[in-house]
Amino acid sequence: MSALTGIPAEETRARARGLMERLGGEVDAVVLFDDQYIQYYTAFAFIPTERPVALLIGADGERTLLVPRLEFEHARNHGHAETVESYREFPDARHPLLQFGDLLEARGLGAARIGIDQDGYPNVMGYWGPALSEVVPGAQLRRITRTVDRQMAIKSDLEVRIIRESCRWGARAHELLQAYTRPGVTETEVENRATAEATAEMTAALAPHYRGKNRWIQGALALYRGQIGRNGALPHALNVNAVFQAGDTLVTGAGAGLWGYLSELERTMFIGEPGPQQRRYFDLMMGAQDLAFSLLQPGARCSEVDGAVREYYRSNGLEGHWRHHTGHGLGQRIHESPFLDIGDDTVLEAGMVLSVEPGIYDADWGGFRHSDTVLITESGMERLTLYPRELEALILPA
Template sequence: MTTELRRAPEITADEFGRRRSAVWAGAEAAGLSALAIFYPARIAYLTGFHHVPTERPLVLVLGPEAKTVLVVPAVEKEHAESVPGVDRVEVYFEYPGEGHPLKRLARVLRSLFGSGSVGADHDGVVPYWGYRGPRLSELLGAPVVDGEMLVETLRRRKSPRELECIQVSCEWAARGHRRMQEAIRPGETELECYAPAELETLREMIRSLPGWRPRSFGGNGVTAMFVEGRKTAYPHGFVRGHGLQPGDVLVSGASADIDGYHSELERTMFMGEPNAAQRDAFANMMALQARAIEALRPGLPMADVDREVARFAGELGCADRLRHHVGHSIGLEGHEAPFLDRGEEAVLEPGMVLTIEPGLYFPELGGFRHSDTVCVTDLGHRVMTDYPRELEELVIPVHR
């Protein structure tokens, strides 16, 4: 019996075109003659062009009738020219070069779109890898209108195809996590346990998804890892390579890249049976996450979710062990706006995809955090990650 192979979902050229048209409609309504986009994830969102951000500036320009120009360094020339829907590719040789690359951008803006008002998601390149350069407004000799939200407002609500990509990411994250959990052995380091599981899951993705390849740079397409011991008491603990010991708390993370889209699956596990204090901390963490998920519905201020979790943590007597907000949006980036944070002004809308991950952190015990990827629906919410979450299912046998 053979298993039918299913292609991984991808964002179509038509959808990229609709995104650009929607952004340009907003730019026109704001009286702009051109819009410059510097941020790599926004460029990918509007074109499907994923690139390695370096010190070399790379800019997307939108103009009348959603005309699209990419200004790129020579190292990206062929890559940029292969992107469907891009009307023109302007190439400069190198940074810093004899003339700063942003001067080429200024010439493009003037030649194509005249002397009208220009918007941008940032007034020039965000410094990276030693980049230095002028503000765009300095080169144009006029203020640049803040156009960031013209793109970001669209990114908040995921399209049906985006939701499909994230759902498939969730499914592969679960496969990688299951393989990793089964490979954990006492005495071995984290890397020895999870690196082979990541590789085997990557091989399975290649065999099972014809034509699939990771779109985002900086990863191999699948992640299944964990941090162990007291390092888990730091929300962003580092892998230190110590041998796993009975009694250790493990906090994991798994995801997969499906046409550049990501999900988040995290679990708290234990090397052997947890003690009473660990069980109590785990139970409180689970209760907080359940309360946050139950609260999700369209129209609810996102700040209210974070406030409700903080209030409930106070009732449970563990509010002083919170170290971060309840969660964040996710999609092309592992962290996106808006956030489930008491300072957030946005409200929940159908199509938003969020991580739900209130965590509790104890220097003497470790960290306790589950994270699930959840979509807001017209009627409430839908949990997209499907993985065991009860304590008994997350205990690693110390003898096997």
């Protein structure tokens, strides 16, 4: 199998053309400000700052990037846009969005139908400026984010291959995290050691082609995020530099950033033999995840999957221990559309990649959550996360 070298120009070009085809002639052009959308259509990965970056996609799929002068060579040499334009600085003597308006007018789009993700550049790092609707007041603006999200949700074969590789290295980082966790050491020590060693292994194995290009995960990452003992009842806690103790229930997280993509692996583990209530919650959590797995197939609605899982919580007396929906899309972002939620009627399609992560949370006992990255296939679903789920494999020495 050939080495992974990222998303090629022909694929991002096809994405831009595919977006215009999906919009079916309802707009004359598209303007995007979201950095993840820009990366998806151009492969240009950058750090959003107060200096706006904008992408214009014409009716034929031709792409023009507007970037600050300091990003010009970066965008030209590492992105796939056919044209890269630059402005000097923000806010400068003439605001960058006004210059972008000049560009739109010069392209004959001053009174056009323009699809947008948002009406101007977002408030990042103190940015301020006019709305796009103020810059081109004669244009008809239409929000198209749902169309963009639906396109991003269906992964190409190459995207799936990159995510598989991310799963592999996320599992390696988690393996080291599990091996180094023991009473008396801190979560920070264990996280740093496991992440550093796994990242070194990954970059060496994938050299010389490895690139991260992911905003959310750098390298091969494994962590606890403070979900240790009772603090595990906070689903999105932060590192508290906890010291591991015998009897702790642990909730982990792992993944790897490769070529702009990531994956998600989470496990519930125990330091020492779990007691009856810990085992009960663990088994119930596994039952909820198994139920979700059984329902994932093309044609199923996200709302139906989450609805069935929520009914499982009700029937098992767990409503007070429910905190979040069953899962979400994965790809460039750690959370993407669609969402396994009763409010999302998206129909699952082959090529979608999602997390499956129903959790149980009890302030006295902590958190109980596995998360697996799965691929919707033509006949059902495939679990891309290859890491043990069973209780006996997740009990650590006390």
